Amino acid sequence: MASKSLFYLNTLFILLLSIFCLKSSSSSLLDTETDYTRWVSWNVHNHQKRAMLRAKSTNQAPGADGKLVLDDKLRQAEMNSVRVNVSQDGTGDFKTIGEAINSIPPYNTRRVIIAIKPGVYREKIFIPRTLPFLTFLGDWSEPPTITGNDTASVSGNDGKPLRTYQSATVAVDANYFVAINMKFENTAPHVIGTRQGQAVALRISGTKAAFYNCSFYGDQDTLYDHKGLHYFNNCFIQGSVDFIFGSGRSFYENCHLNSIAKKVASLTAQKRSNSSLASGFSFKDSTITGSGLIYLGRAWGDYSRVVFSYTYMDKIVLPQGWNDWGDQRRDSRVYYGEYKCTGPGSNLTGRVTWARVLTDEEAGPFIGTYYVEGDTWLISP
Structure with missing residues (x-):
């Protein structure tokens, strides 16, 4: 009899523990989603604030001809x-x-x-x-x-x-x-x-x-x-596996990205390793062509960040679009966004659930040279 009572107590304990773990897991997931939403909101408002400061600085810069003064x-x-x-x-x-x-x-x-x-x-x-x-x-x-x-x-x-x-x-x-x-x-x-x-x-x-x-x-x-702030304009970049990779904070404008993959590969492997880093790749007005089947990016870092805007994507882009490099914990941490892209590879129907279709506000911080603070260091070639 005592043995049977002990069995019921153990069963009840396991049941309560399972419910507690499930609630904790749900709570943790909710906290993660809340933190993520807060970051997106902060990123938008931070961009708007910096834009206002840039406009103010431009108006006050003597002889700047509509541009900020180069750093000393x-x-x-x-x-x-x-x-x-x-x-x-x-x-x-x-x-x-x-x-x-x-x-x-x-x-x-x-x-x-x-x-x-x-x-x-x-x-x-x-x-x-x-x-x-x-x-x-x-x-x-x-x-x-x-x-x-x-x-x-x-x-x-x-x-x-x-x-x-x-x-x-x-x-x-x-x-x-x-x-x-x-x-x-x-x-x-x-x-x-x-x-x-x-x-x-x-x-x-x-x-x-x-x-x-x-x-x-x-x-x-x-x-x-x-690493560092980088700007690429009208460039041709060719490769197969992770052919653009690193921890840089870079803006690629009007670039042609050409895959020579034989099977399945990845275009980018961005390594943003923590949420406080300002790194990430932004591609605007670019073209993706070539051979094989490719992911737009795979998460080399836990907080990998890549955005494609106004970019033509050929059919070589896999429907899933993005890859977490086999670590599902990254799904709630990476920032993979697409904004007003075109071409057969831009079809969002089969995209992974953790990719983002950016709104106008969310895309704003990524679609200008201000993304790499270029106002004070980019010079005419």
């Missing part, structure tokens, strides 16, 4: 710009890009325009933090190509694998970098099923960097948008 460091650098020429035939100041970079004294404080003649430059380029204000200027009709084929598995000088970070053909740690009419390339192919095949064409780790009419060719991990 950049203004000083632009006033004292110099130009050097690189040509492989010996008619310039230098034959290689590396030689031109090495000629610049450390802690440079003026804009150095490196005008690069057409050609294929087989160089591995690194621009350290001590060399800000550099510009690579190519020929519009025949852009020069900087090419390499390192992968994450290749051994460096120390005998250890380079890893993704050091596989880049061109790596920029310096701030205020600009590239105009350039091709950045990594020719290493991605072989499905192999590891450490990451092969970066360009890594940008400095802040306040801009790319105009540039092309980025690669396969796996083409463009490492590592």
Whole structure:
């Protein structure tokens, strides 16, 4: 009899515990949704507040001609710009890009325009933090190509694998970098099923960097948008697996994103690792084409953030649109938004439930160069 009573007590305890856990889970989910809604509301109001401050600053800036005044460091650098020429035939100041970079004294404080003649430059380029204000200027009709084929598995000088970070053909740690009419390339192919095949064409780790009419060719991990404020205008970016990735806060405007995936891959892998980071990728007036089937993005970071606005999406975009990288906890944390996109791949019918169709207000913070605070550092190419 005592045994039977004990059985009923245990059963009752388990039942009460299950109800408590269910309520706690529902409460936790509700709290998460509430926090998420609060963040969206805060983001909209913060954007509106900053817009008002920008308008006020513009009206008060003497001689600004409708634009905010450049930050002091950049203004000083632009006033004292110099130009050097690189040509492989010996008619310039230098034959290689590396030689031109090495000629610049450390802690440079003026804009150095490196005008690069057409050609294929087989160089591995690194621009350290001590060399800000550099510009690579190519020929519009025949852009020069900087090419390499390192992968994450290749051994460096120390005998250890380079890893993704050091596989880049061109790596920029310096701030205020600009590239105009350039091709950045990594020719290493991605072989499905192999590891450490990451092969970066360009890594940008400095802040306040801009790319105009540039092309980025690669396969796996083409463009490492590592960190900082970045602007890409009229650029062509090609790859297969995660071919735009990193923790940058970047605005891509009028860009062509071309997949060469053989099966299923992802266009972006944005790594926003906590809710307080202001990072994320925003694409506006762009085009998505190519081969294979692709997700618009997969969540490399728990709070990954990517927005596509006014973008044409071809049929290669998977109906689900987005991927949580196998971690369902990210579904309530990521910010994946679409706004007034077109094309067969923009059909929202099969989208994952945690993707967002943005309202006009919600899209507002992401559809201008103010998203990357460009008013004080973007200059005409």
